[in-house]
Amino acid sequence: MGKTVLDLIIHLIQHLFFCANCVWDYAQCRRAKFVPGYNLVGEGFDVVTLERKGAYLINVGAYMTPRGSCRLYRNPHQGNYLQKLPISVADWRPVTHCEVHLEDTVHSSARYSVTKHTITCSVGSIVPFTGRSEDAVGLHGQGQHRAHQNVLIFRFRAISAPRLSWEFRKDLERLPSYYNSSSEDEYRNIIDTYGTHYIRKVDLGGQIQRFTATRTCLSKLNGFASDKAHECLSLGFKVGLGILSLSAAHSSCSRFLENHGLSTLSHYHLHKHYTEVVGGHGWNGEFSLMNQDSQGFHKWLESLKDHPDVISYRLRPMYKLVPFRVQRDALKAATDQYLKENSITSSDRRPSCGYSSNHDWNCCPEQTGKGQLKVTLIGAWSLKGDWWGLTEGTSTIRSNNPQWNVEYNLGSVSVHLNFIHKSSN
Incomplete structure (x- = not known):
């Protein structure tokens, strides 16, 4: 008698909570909804x-066994409603x-x-x-x-x-x-x-x-x-x-x-x-x-x-x-x-910006308004200075349109400095 009561209690606990081994007939299985996310596997x-x-690749819609039954579980997070599981x-x-x-x-x-x-x-x-x-x-x-x-x-x-x-089974057959x-x-x-x-x-x-x-x-x-x-x-x-x-x-x-x-x-x-x-x-x-x-x-x-x-x-x-x-x-x-x-290789190389006194390891400037100043003297045009002859613009080039193409590296400068522009008359 005691064993019968114990078996009944165990059966009720399974039925109310997990229902791990419960099987149900076709009508009950058809009415029940699937558990949430049942179709998120096998893709x-x-x-x-x-x-x-x-x-x-996997059939997640089939829930009836060959014996005409299914497994239903109570979901405590959705009002303890019975929900079915794919076979x-x-x-x-x-x-x-x-x-x-x-x-x-x-x-x-x-x-x-x-x-x-x-x-x-x-x-x-x-x-x-x-x-x-x-x-x-x-x-x-x-x-x-x-x-x-x-x-x-x-x-x-x-x-x-x-x-x-x-679909997957038919594709494999072909x-x-x-x-x-x-x-x-x-x-x-x-x-x-x-x-x-x-x-x-x-x-x-x-x-x-x-x-x-x-x-x-x-x-x-x-x-x-x-x-x-x-x-x-x-x-x-x-x-x-x-x-x-x-x-x-x-x-x-x-x-x-x-x-x-x-x-x-x-x-x-x-x-x-x-x-x-x-x-x-x-x-x-x-x-x-x-x-x-x-x-x-x-x-x-x-x-x-x-x-x-x-x-x-x-x-x-x-x-x-x-x-x-x-x-x-x-x-x-x-x-x-x-x-x-379609394989690719990855690289862990750090960015390289060359040596600069105003850049850190990540090529970011150390302070605002500071950088390398380079001036390129390309040439001049229409330097005619008199009405009767060619202008002697330099000691080496006798031309009104001299070309130098010379670069002067002035190093690291700041725009916050006061630059003075001087010109000779």
């Missing part, structure tokens, strides 16, 4: 163009976890310093698992400042043998078994359609990315070197979203955040930004850097429960989904060739 991805292809996905669990941490890097050039601020709110993960082996693709970037705020609300894992999408010069175009068409990889795992939620370009030299002349400018932008980002308040201790950043230069006559702003918002709705990502302006941000956070999007992902090579070994090896060779043809 093709091109690692050369960093483009989501919009073509699916290629398993182990759904609701989780609530928040984490905040910062990561700072800056990329500077001779003209601009690029800062990237990111707030990430993760509201779930989908993990299409297609085997134990995995090839991770690392996509690394520079010039980033990231402020991550992760809120993990639910998690997915896929079954070990996912069902391929109808594809030649071997990769050579005669089949190269057909394999390239597959890559053009589906990419080189597919999205194996995604984190669902929302993300704000603000890319700020700072005029490196103009900011430095106004007393804000790259590190200081980056520090002020990070401060303004936190102030605007209500993470910090702008106190007297931060007064040195106020002038920079107001975006006006004072040390030069330049009318240019010190920095400009571009904002991207992923997931959620009702907010364009704009906010003040000078004061708390987080109302739109918090409304956007709340909307992520119903409207999540992909904020991060893990990739797996497309060829690993091909069921036949010969064709799988051929698609791998075609993918390797495509990646080789």
Whole structure:
């Protein structure tokens, strides 16, 4: 009797919360909605163009098993409504976890310093698992400042043998078994359609990315070197979203955040930004850097429960989904060739502007109005000084139109000095 009651309690807990092993009939499955973000896995991805292809390799629309049942789960973040899972996905669990941490890097050039601020709110993960082996693709970037705020609300894992999408399966059937010069175009068409990889795992939620370009030299002349400018932008980002308040201790950043230069006559702003918002709705990502302006941000956070999007992902090579070994090896060779043809090399060389007493390592001037002055004496025209003969303009050139083409390097001078122009009569 006691075991029967215990089994009933366990069954009720699974039914109310996780329902990990619950199966439902066709009518119930048809009425239920999919869990949020169910169709954000299995999509093709091109690692050369960093483009989501919009073509699916995995069938994420099938939810009925051969036995005529499906799995429904209660979503505590959407009123505990029952929601269904694709048959290629398993182990759904609701989780609530928040984490905040910062990561700072800056990329500077001779003209601009690029800062990237990111707030990430993760509201779930989908993990299409297609085997134990995995090839991770690392996509690394520079010039980033990231402020991550992760809120993990639910998690997915896929079954070990996912069902391929109808389109991908048909395209594989038409594809030649071997990769050579005669089949190269057909394999390239597959890559053009589906990419080189597919999205194996995604984190669902929302993300704000603000890319700020700072005029490196103009900011430095106004007393804000790259590190200081980056520090002020990070401060303004936190102030605007209500993470910090702008106190007297931060007064040195106020002038920079107001975006006006004072040390030069330049009318240019010190920095400009571009904002991207992923997931959620009702907010364009704009906010003040000078004061708390987080109302739109918090409304956007709340909307992520119903409207999540992909904020991060893990990739797996497309060829690993091909069921036949010969064709799988051929698609791998075609993918390797495509990646080789489009590979690029990066350079970490610093800018070089030659030796100059008024330039720092980043080719920015040390002070305003100072530079190298060179005067080139080209020639003269119409130096006729009398009415009866040629003018002797120099001791060596008997011409009314002498040509010298001589350059005089006067070295480092400042426009703030008082230049005196003297002419002889």
